[in-house]
């Protein structure tokens with residue numbers, strides 16, 4: 149979501165005539181889009197701000213803006229702590245910065261098309277971006293209030309974008325060269341419940357699928373309690389929708405799931421996984437997991453570990469719990485020692501590395517089609533429909549094309565391939 153927000157703000161600044169600087173040292177304005185999902189993310193932002201504080205002493209004309217989830221609606225405390233920051237902008241609320249940029253450039257007041265209305269995206273789209281794979285937010289905010297999570301406090305209640313607006317944006321992105329779009333939301337499965345004409349994600353996927361020139365469609369992030377049969381059927385039945393679902397489990401123990409306010413049990417989660425796998429053969433599943441939630445016993449952690457072994461996800465995003473001030477869980481005693489959290493995280497990471505490697509090895513010798521999204525260290529970099537990272541070499545220009553490759557070598561993180569030729573785009 150932050151990546152999508154950053155692209156959008158960059159697009160709005162570019163539309164005013166600003167251009168990206170090669171480094172903070174060369175910039176007139178630095179905007180930091182912050183994440184506060186974990187303490188470590190905040191630490192990184194504070195480290196960057198520390199550098200900018202020093203830079204501002206050498207270069208007083210530099211302007212610094214802080215946006216994203218670290219900025220609460222009441223920013224008085226932040227202003228005191230970070231007096232060298234000029235703008236504090238809650239997520240998506242960039243009006244003050246855009247207005248100041250216009251003034252400093254001597255531009256007239258914002259035309260309606262440039263306004264950032266009530267914290268939601270408006271046109272223009274990021275100008276001149278050449279990304280093959282893009283993010284399109286479809287729902288903002290979150291109503292779930294998982295007890296460890298700060299997002300609902302910073303991004304507010306769920307607000308769905310109108311179907312026509314989403315379709316128009318996807319068409320525009322495809323017009324600019326996008327071939328793959330990921331529909332984004334903190335809880336993408338609850339899309340549409342708040343629209344005047346009821347709609348859901350399955351219906352939206354159908355509409356977006358009809359956009360000509362779009363080859364692949366994904367969605368992120370799902371919530372197990374909101375993923376219904378209609379959505380599973382849409383993934384199974386719509387050819388452009390990729391066989392890849394991120395379904396955060398967060399814990400493999402029912403007491404912990406309840407304490408996290410996740411609204412499902414491990415049995416319900418496993419039943420859902422079974423139904424998805426039965427209906428979408430070959431589907432890739434990824435998940436998110438927290439280790440060291442307050443009170444997590446060795447047995448409870450072991451149940452999470454066993455669940456990972458049982459399900460054999462393609463990817464696991466695991467993180468150590470850290471209290472986020474203002475959340476319900478922050479009132480609990482953070483009683484799992486740091487070294488225990490670290491040990492549990494290491495065990496999860498080692499397990500998943502072995503599972504990912506085994507899954508990638510199973511692919512070796514087979515053929516697949518990848519959408520080439522870029523070039524890294526002299527190799528073309530593409531993704532399969534199941535979101536596997538594949539590299540191959542070729543002197544041609546493959547960016548934005550579909551390449552057929554035979555898979556030759558696997559690691560836990562990616563697969564190497566050899567080019568066979570170009571694949572025809574879907575009709």
Ligand code: SF4
Pocket residue numbers: 290291292293294297298299300334335371
């Ligand atoms: S679903 Fe839970 S974890 Fe995800 S953004 Fe909402 S509150 Fe946070």
